Amino acid sequence: MKPTVAPFPTARLRRTRATQALRNLVRENTLSVDDLIWPVFLRDGKDVMEPVSSMPGVMRQSLDNVVKSAKEAQALGIPAICLFPYTDPALKTEDCAEAWNPDNLTNRAIREIKDAAPDIAVMTDVALDPYNINGHDGFVENGEIVNDRTVDALVKMTLAQARSGADIIGPSDMMDGRIKGMRSALESEGYANVSILSYSAKYASGYYGPFRDAVGASGALKGDKKTYQMDPGNSDEALRLVERDLQEGADMVMVKPGIAYLDICHRVKTTFGVPTFAYQVSGEYAMIMAAAQNGWINEDQVMMESLLAFKRAGCDGILTYFAPRVAQLLNS
Structure with missing residues (x-):
């Protein structure tokens, strides 16, 4: 679109900025509650609200409190x-069997939330x-x-979550072929209406540090994730990944992190026209909170300005710790 503007003073572009009423009338993008997904951290115990030190205001919550939050x-x-989930270190193993345990922390939380707050969608x-x-x-x-081998395990994990009542499956692993495996399994097992919001363009980013603190993964991680998460220098690759996931059965796609990757959000939305989300990740949240x-x-x-930027870039919604x-x- 090429703007058409009369010469000054016929056109005074400040006219429509003169009052709040005029600014509201001509605003191109707006943020609403409908745009929000709230990420929350689970942990075992009862009546636990444990602060995450690197994320001011964010808590690890026991199931009773997660239900209250829902x-x-x-x-x-x-x-x-x-x-x-913040998983008990004693349950972390090389075979990762706790991931598809029907009574693991996440699956118990899904069931309790769906019972107590049936109108909210539960994403995993x-x-x-x-x-x-x-x-x-x-x-x-x-x-x-x-x-x-990982994809096979992720499919088992997906089915365990669907059986517990999850509405939206959120594969964040970045393995090749996992969306096809998940969608096929969901269809075969009678969970055709369970949606997949794929982390299609997830970058190997330095913005994830506080999140890894929150889920207890920082000390466990050996090496880095650069062989499966994306190189921050690439954008065309993101489009290939999104297209692949859509062809395999993703209903919605995500770009992660957020603010530093708004160009990717815009390219994805304008190229594919599908429901596009971004994750305002822990590092982004922590920087805003520290400065504040x-x-x-x-x-x-x-906070509001940062979230409006996602809408301006074309996102349909945002995962943000600021949601409440x-x-x-x-x-x-």
């Missing part, structure tokens, strides 16, 4: 909550890192993160 989110109108994480003694998203054999706590920025203003606070502001 009911809060439902009351605020937040459409979905996404579950990430599908990757082996919370259960892997090596801290990787896939099985490690002779120092290599192997693909096909030091008095260097206005927390609410920067944003919902409260938008509802007020």
